[in-house]
Amino acid sequence: MNAGIPIYSKDTSTHLLGLNNKQVAGHKVVRHWRKKQRYLAEFEQVEGIRLEMSKVELNPGLRMIAKILANSLWGKLAQTCWWDRNSICTLDFAHVSEEMDRCVVRKKAEFGTAPVTNCLPVATFVTSYARLHLYWYMQQVNNIGGQLLYCDTDSIIYVARQGGERVGEGEALGQMKRDSNTANSGVCCGGGPQELRLSSRGCSNRR
Numbered sequence: 001m002n003a004g005i006p007i008y009s010k011d012t013s014t015h016l017l018g019l020n021n022k023q024v025a026g027h028k029v030v031r032h033w034r035k036k037q038r039y040l041a042e043f044e045q046v047e048g049i050r051l052e053m054s055k056v057e058l059n060p061g062l063r064m065i066a067k068i069l070a071n072s073l074w075g076k077l078a079q080t081c082w083w084d085r086n087s088i089c090t091l092d093f094a095h096v097s098e099e100m101d102r103c104v105v106r107k108k109a110e111f112g113t114a115p116v117t118n119c120l121p122v123a124t125f126v127t128s129y130a131r132l133h134l135y136w137y138m139q140q141v142n143n144i145g146g147q148l149l150y151c152d153t154d155s156i157i158y159v160a161r162q163g164g165e166r167v168g169e170g171e172a173l174g175q176m177k178r179d180s181n182t183a184n185s186g187v188c189c190g191g192g193p194q195e196l197r198l199s200s201r202g203c204s205n206r207r
Helices: 010-021 033-047 060-077 120-143
Strands: 088-095 101-107 147-151 156-159 186-192 195-200 203-206
Touching: 060 120, 120 147, 120 156, 147 186
Parallel strands: none
Antiparallel strands: 088 101, 147 156, 186 195, 195 203
């Protein structure tokens, strides 16, 4: 399951969110015309963005690009300045003769210059808010008697009894969305952070 967190100015987030959600018409949830109408109405009510039905179409590639752009925008806010462990940088080097080389060096500045796109207060707030949102969903798994197997920045994998309660799902920003509707039971193997293999009936995913 996967959730998105709003992290940009209203204009930017509105553009990316609208672009992202224009590409979901081929999804089973909104394939039928009436279901698509209901989906657009719910989306406008929750997000405050009106989508034109004629422009909503199945385009997984563009949807993925919109998500990557959103992630990249946050990354620029918290981009690490270039640095290494050396305290001296080489300005010039020349091979004068077999017995002599010339090397011009200088001490590096104590702190590197941050990129102009940096905004650490915003980046810190965003990632902190996202963790709190994730913790809330982890608590929901516990509340329904499920077993949490794995969690990442915006996703969780858990086990629940067949026919039992499930964590709330939805299409809106910040809500969890199921990656696969056909998976039932299977094997989950974890090798560490960002390394997970999930095999189940109907799907096989590697994270």
